[in-house]
Amino acid sequence: MPEPYWTAERIDGVVSERAKTLGPAVWAAAQPEARPVISFAGGLPDIPSLPGEILLKAARTVIDREQKEALEYGGTFGAYPLRQAIAERSSAIEGIPVAVDQVIVTSGSAHAIGVVCETLLDPGDTVLVESPNFPGSMRTFRTFGAHQVAVPMDDIGIRVDRLEQELQKLADNGNRAKFVYMIPTHQNPAGCTLDLQRREKVVELARRFNTFVLEDDAYGELWFETTPPPSIFALSNGDHGIKVSSFSKILATGLRMGWTMGPAPLISRMATVRYDMGTSPFLGRVIAETIRNGDLDRHIQNLRKIYLRKLERVEAALERYCSGYCTYLRPQGGFFLWLALRPGLTSRDVQQAANERGVVVGQGPQFFADQQATNHLRLAFSYVPMEDIEEGVHRLGEAMAEVAARSAVK
Amino acid sequence: MPEPYWTAERIDGVVSERAKTLGPAVWAAAQPEARPVISFAGGLPDIPSLPGEILLKAARTVIDREQKEALEYGGTFGAYPLRQAIAERSSAIEGIPVAVDQVIVTSGSAHAIGVVCETLLDPGDTVLVESPNFPGSMRTFRTFGAHQVAVPMDDIGIRVDRLEQELQKLADNGNRAKFVYMIPTHQNPAGCTLDLQRREKVVELARRFNTFVLEDDAYGELWFETTPPPSIFALSNGDHGIKVSSFSKILATGLRMGWTMGPAPLISRMATVRYDMGTSPFLGRVIAETIRNGDLDRHIQNLRKIYLRKLERVEAALERYCSGYCTYLRPQGGFFLWLALRPGLTSRDVQQAANERGVVVGQGPQFFADQQATNHLRLAFSYVPMEDIEEGVHRLGEAMAEVAARSAVK
Numbered sequence: 130m131p132e133p134y135w136t137a138e139r140i141d142g143v144v145s146e147r148a149k150t151l152g153p154a155v156w157a158a159a160q161p162e163a164r165p166v167i168s169f170a171g172g173l174p175d176i177p178s179l180p181g182e183i184l185l186k187a188a189r190t191v192i193d194r195e196q197k198e199a200l201e202y203g204g205t206f207g208a209y210p211l212r213q214a215i216a217e218r219s220s221a222i223e224g225i226p227v228a229v230d231q232v233i234v235t236s237g238s239a240h241a242i243g244v245v246c247e248t249l250l251d252p253g254d255t256v257l258v259e260s261p262n263f264p265g266s267m268r269t270f271r272t273f274g275a276h277q278v279a280v281p282m283d284d285i286g287i288r289v290d291r292l293e294q295e296l297q298k299l300a301d302n303g304n305r306a307k308f309v310y311m312i313p314t315h316q317n318p319a320g321c322t323l324d325l326q327r328r329e330k331v332v333e334l335a336r337r338f339n340t341f342v343l344e345d346d347a348y349g350e351l352w353f354e355t356t357p358p359p360s361i362f363a364l365s366n367g368d369h370g371i372k373v374s375s376f377s378k379i380l381a382t383g384l385r386m387g388w389t390m391g392p393a394p395l396i397s398r399m400a401t402v403r404y405d406m407g408t409s410p411f412l413g414r415v416i417a418e419t420i421r422n423g424d425l426d427r428h429i430q431n432l433r434k435i436y437l438r439k440l441e442r443v444e445a446a447l448e449r450y451c452s453g454y455c456t457y458l459r460p461q462g463g464f465f466l467w468l469a470l471r472p473g474l475t476s477r478d479v480q481q482a483a484n485e486r487g488v489v490v491g492q493g494p495q496f497f498a499d500q501q502a503t504n505h506l507r508l509a510f511s512y513v514p515m516e517d518i519e520e521g522v523h524r525l526g527e528a529m530a531e532v533a534a535r536s537a538v539k
Numbered sequence: 540m541p542e543p544y545w546t547a548e549r550i551d552g553v554v555s556e557r558a559k560t561l562g563p564a565v566w567a568a569a570q571p572e573a574r575p576v577i578s579f580a581g582g583l584p585d586i587p588s589l590p591g592e593i594l595l596k597a598a599r600t601v602i603d604r605e606q607k608e609a610l611e612y613g614g615t616f617g618a619y620p621l622r623q624a625i626a627e628r629s630s631a632i633e634g635i636p637v638a639v640d641q642v643i644v645t646s647g648s649a650h651a652i653g654v655v656c657e658t659l660l661d662p663g664d665t666v667l668v669e670s671p672n673f674p675g676s677m678r679t680f681r682t683f684g685a686h687q688v689a690v691p692m693d694d695i696g697i698r699v700d701r702l703e704q705e706l707q708k709l710a711d712n713g714n715r716a717k718f719v720y721m722i723p724t725h726q727n728p729a730g731c732t733l734d735l736q737r738r739e740k741v742v743e744l745a746r747r748f749n750t751f752v753l754e755d756d757a758y759g760e761l762w763f764e765t766t767p768p769p770s771i772f773a774l775s776n777g778d779h780g781i782k783v784s785s786f787s788k789i790l791a792t793g794l795r796m797g798w799t800m801g802p803a804p805l806i807s808r809m810a811t812v813r814y815d816m817g818t819s820p821f822l823g824r825v826i827a828e829t830i831r832n833g834d835l836d837r838h839i840q841n842l843r844k845i846y847l848r849k850l851e852r853v854e855a856a857l858e859r860y861c862s863g864y865c866t867y868l869r870p871q872g873g874f875f876l877w878l879a880l881r882p883g884l885t886s887r888d889v890q891q892a893a894n895e896r897g898v899v900v901g902q903g904p905q906f907f908a909d910q911q912a913t914n915h916l917r918l919a920f921s922y923v924p925m926e927d928i929e930e931g932v933h934r935l936g937e938a939m940a941e942v943a944a945r946s947a948v949k
Contacts, residue, residue, distance in 0.1 A: 135802035181602035192591035200791035243814035381610035385819040392545035404653035409795040
């Protein structure tokens with residue numbers, strides 16, 4: 130049998146500029162680990178509460194009631210009943226009227242962000258990105274050839290003075306930002322939630338500089354005890370805010386379903402540029418049914434309690450095993466603790482020492498556009514089984530102690 | 540309340556070049572018609588045989604057996620058990636060994652074709668396209684800035700002499716085609732199936748000119764009495780053929796699930812360029828279960844009988860009501876009859892006269908890259924209820940008679 134002509138090297142020679150930017154590395158599914166690992170790495174939902182029965186019940190109802198509509202094409206905006214259910218539910222949550230034509234269904238929020246890029250970005254366009262941030266989104270912006278300008282955050286969130294400076298600088302050069310990308314609520318990785326005053330300032334800046342705020346809200350509904358301030362989308366009256374949301378964290382990442390709300394003419398353009406003929410109307414109608422029958426809201430209420438318990442357990446363990454080595458701000462929701470290591474400890478060293486003890490955490494540099502060295506670690510407390518939390522943080526503490534001892538010797 | 544800032548006009552001013560190419564028109568879901576219509580327009584599956592119960596049964600099994608894997612991220616290649624089931628099943632169908640790393644799962648074949656474009660195309664690249672062809676694919680090529688060269692077909696399919704000429708012409712100019720797009724089996728819209736001799740010639744040309752054949756096989760498994768020749772993918776030993784397939788026509792368009800097979804290094808690049816974090820592992824595992832438990836194959840056998848019966852009914856009605864006005868070649872499978880109208884009848888006139896009688900058909904020009912005027916109509920016989928076929932063709936015959944009478948008067 131002849132050798133195949135299309136080797137990896139030959140393929141490298143013919144791929145698009147976009148594919149070249151990305152390189153050959155692939156994000157496949159997690160491989161089974163050789164030894165048991167306690168993972169604080171991925172922003173994944175709690176396993177025991179996964180809503181299989183809720184989905185099966187809704188699927189049964191959908192097939193009985195509307196099999197034809199569920200199993201036929203549903204258009205590029207997504208299944209109408211889901212858009213309708215989202216619009217109604219969001220009107221209540223956001224406190225502004227949200228119309229169906231302001232809603233588009235996507236394959237999760239990652240896809241939504243990609244479709245926003247397809248709709249708005251040409252190579253060389255500028256986007257502003259709060260920093261640190263979610264690496265997956267920064268990767269997407271990069272592959273669309275965007276010039277990313279990092280805007281720093283403090284403990285409250287994005288620094289609006291620096292945001293104004295950057296927007297003004299662009300305007301002075303006759304340029305503009307296509308959008309400002311931020312995660313104002315339960316930020317990934319930093320865990321902080323932007324206060325109302327800064328949100329209002331962000332909206333004012335978006336208006337003044339005629340740009341959009343691309344508001345990633347994957348974690349917004351997962352607050353623990355305090356409801357977050359109104360969204361940028363709501364504060365802009367649905368005009369300058371593009372809010373990207375997902376069913377991944379409130380139902381299941383394995384559905385690949387999310388939605389975006391924004392100005393109707395922009396949503397319409399997003400429906401046009403996609404080439405996937407829309408997201409599954411079957412899954413869309415199943416999720417619409419979980420909204421209608423109240424299961425989604427009940428499930429979210431349950432998740433809030435579960436994640437608060439996990440956070441409390443992580444906090445207790447951090448207090449016991451890591452208190453000399455790091456500090457953090459308590460998040461009001463979401464999946465993440467952003468640990469600031471004490472001077473002398475680098476995230477790289479601690480991550481490695483933790484790995485050797487069978488504990489995985491997210492390392493700081495991946496969350497910065499310039500991959501700068503940091504003394505931060507991201508601890509996702511959502512996925513790890515309740516009973517493994519103490520042991521995992523215990524080992525993390527040992528790793529910190531070891532690195533501290535080594536650095537003291539030097 | 541102030542007027543919204545982001546009007547359609549302002550949005551038009553800030554969208555990407557890609558969005559500008561597409562314009563604001565949107566393909567939404569079919570709107571309910573004001574009066575009952577008999578539709579031969581869309582390539583949609585038969586309604587009464589939609590497999591809701593098959594899917595629910597498989598979903599129950601998947602949730603019971605593997606809820607965690609089904610409801611978590613599954614990676615950008617798609618759920619592993621589905622890739623495995625596709626590789627095994629395809630090895631049997633194709634007659635060559637197909638490995639798991641040659642398979643990627645996508646949101647239907649439309650999405651697969653888009654991902655191939657993302658992976659291979661830069662603006663200005665050339666693709667060859669058999670003509671007539673599926674408008675959705677030509678639209679996608681256009682939005683990626685591809686230069687499309689039409690290669691004509693005859694009753695057997697693509698003219699390989701003309702294909703060779705075009706490839707040679709490109710080579711003479713130091714250029715090359717990134718791929719040749721074709722639907723060799725039960726072609727859309729023409730209904731023809733390329734014979735083995737020409738398929739072998741296509742593979743030989745792809746090898747000689749170092750290009751790919753992007754083989755759209757949405758309808759390949761829906762043969763009626765004659766199994767089609769081996770695919771281009773199989774004949775090229777999986778090396779120069781990229782075969783794009785879909786569960787849309789053999790299960791349901793509402794799943795938005797399909798798959799692509801090709802050289803492993805190219806499949807790997809496709810997994811990298813997509814930004815949707817993969818297709819739903821829940822749906823993927825549900826479909827894998829329908830393959831494993833035999834339901835998919837049984838369903839396809841049932842569909843072959845249904846579509847053959849519909850074809851026979853359409854043929855009988857055409858014989859009765861339209862025989863003086865058009866001719867066609869009998870398709871060996873798929874969803875479409877490609878009617879050649881007799882001289883003097885244009886597709887536009889007949890379509891309009893049919894519409895006035897409550898019958899919808901696909902008009903010829905949309906299937907040509909240059910939208911040239913034609914005397915062809917596409918009749919999709921798959922979707923229309925069995926009991927409406929005779930009445931629909933009857934009205935179409937009246938429409939043809941009316942247009943013929945009008946043109947005789949002129």
